[in-house]
Each structure stands twice: as structure tokens, then as C-alpha cells.
Amino acid sequence: DTAVSQTPKYLVTQMGNDKSIKCEQNLGHDTMYWYKQDSKKFLKIMFSYNNKELIINETVPNRFSPKSPDKAHLNLHINSLELGDSAVYFCASTTTGGAYEQYFGPGTRLTVT
Amino acid sequence: GQQVMQIPQYQHVQEGEDFTTYCNSSTTLSNIQWYKQRPGGHPVFLIQLVKSGEVKKQKRLTFQFGEAKKNSSLHITATQTTDVGTYFCAVNTGNQFYFGTGTSLTVIP
Numbered sequence: 549d550t551a552v553s554q555t556p557k558y559l560v561t562q563m564g565n566d567k568s569i570k571c572e573q574n575l576g577h578d579t580m581y582w583y584k585q586d587s588k589k590f591l592k593i594m595f596s597y598n599n600k601e602l603i604i605n606e607t608v609p610n611r612f613s614p615k616s617p618d619k620a621h622l623n624l625h626i627n628s629l630e631l632g633d634s635a636v637y638f639c640a641s642t643t644t645g646g647a648y649e650q651y652f653g654p655g656t657r658l659t660v661t
Numbered sequence: 662g663q664q665v666m667q668i669p670q671y672q673h674v675q676e677g678e679d680f681t682t683y684c685n686s687s688t689t690l691s692n693i694q695w696y697k698q699r700p701g702g703h704p705v706f707l708i709q710l711v712k713s714g715e716v717k718k719q720k721r722l723t724f725q726f727g728e729a730k731k732n733s734s735l736h737i738t739a740t741q742t743t744d745v746g747t748y749f750c751a752v753n754t755g756n757q758f759y760f761g762t763g764t765s766l767t768v769i770p
Contacts (some may be wrong), residue, residue, distance in 0.1 A: 581758070589747050589763045590762060591704070591763070593757070593758060603757065638704070640704075640758075642753075649694055649709060650706065650758060651706070652704050654702075654703050
């Protein structure tokens, strides 16, 4: 059973398009995250979200928006894609209220042409 | 936000040599976590340290938390090709995670 799943695994699209990446976790966690990992392997947090609070990294362009239909899902929607958006995007989840570890999804490699 | 610096950024070692990566912060940390990301994979949790001066071992891996809780290290004894990957330290502040810049380890057979 996959704990944190993401779809699609690969996404190739053209500049200006709008796309979504889906994430689901079956761990019963209450907080989910989106990270962007560039070619240098830096892991940059984009959003953290639980049923009470959305925390946005202020450096993330407002073309990026998280959407959470329920506690087990946190999708990432990206408008007007740009070349610089090409990266691997990871979804992750954890339980808050303590120093618990994060569980990561397999990642979505986004290529914007 | 929390700043966590990691060194070195890259390390190439001959198989059988030891390897160490260091994580440093200018502020006192409540905890430190370590993750490993294999090439093409996703970060996977290895361990968490919370106490000052804490040392934990997992087979050939030794994790240490500094006395002042401002730094941490991961040491691998006698590296193997299966150790290849990027190692990240991370701090959990309760509802936010701050990842170090990572150390990419290459093991030459």
C-alpha cells in the first residue's frame, strides 16, 4: 500500500498552460506539504496545509495554488506555466503536535517547454 | 524562517572510505531529522535527534546532535555503493519543516 501517492509521475507541457498535480495520503495525517526540488537538489517548501491553516511560502508566485478537497488530498494547481517552473515537485505529509517525520510521495517531474 | 546550512554540498569517496556531512544553525534547534534521497527517488526519513549531545547509530551510520543543539552530523563508516544519494538534515518547528541544502554523496567502486 502506497502511503503518499502523486499523479502524474511525469508531466511535460508548454509555457502558458495550466496544470494540476494530485496528491493523496492514506496515513491519516493531518498536515500535507508541497515542495519544489530544483536541479541542485535544494528542497524548497512551497505550502503547508492542515484543516485549520494554510501557510504559504511568501516567495512562491501566486500562479501556484494548493487545493484540498479533504484531509487526505492536497492538489497543486499551476497557472500560466513558465520555463522556471521545471522541477520535481514532492508532496509530503505528517502528523502535527509533535516532532514527527515527514513521508514523501514519489515526486512529479514537471518539464515546461 | 529557520536557516539550516549543510556542508559539504558534494562529496566523492572511494568505496570503503568514511563520509561525514554537517548541519549547522545559528539558532538553537528543538530537534534535527535526517533524510536520505536515492538518485531518482524521494527523501526517506532516517532518524530524529532531540536531546543535547545525543548520539544514535544505525548499522554503519552514526548521528550526532551537538551539545548546544545548534549543529548535527551524520557519519558513515566504510561506505558502500548503496550509500549513494543526497543526505538532508531538517528541523521540525511544529508545523513547518526546514531542510538543509543537502550533501550529495558519490561512492566510487
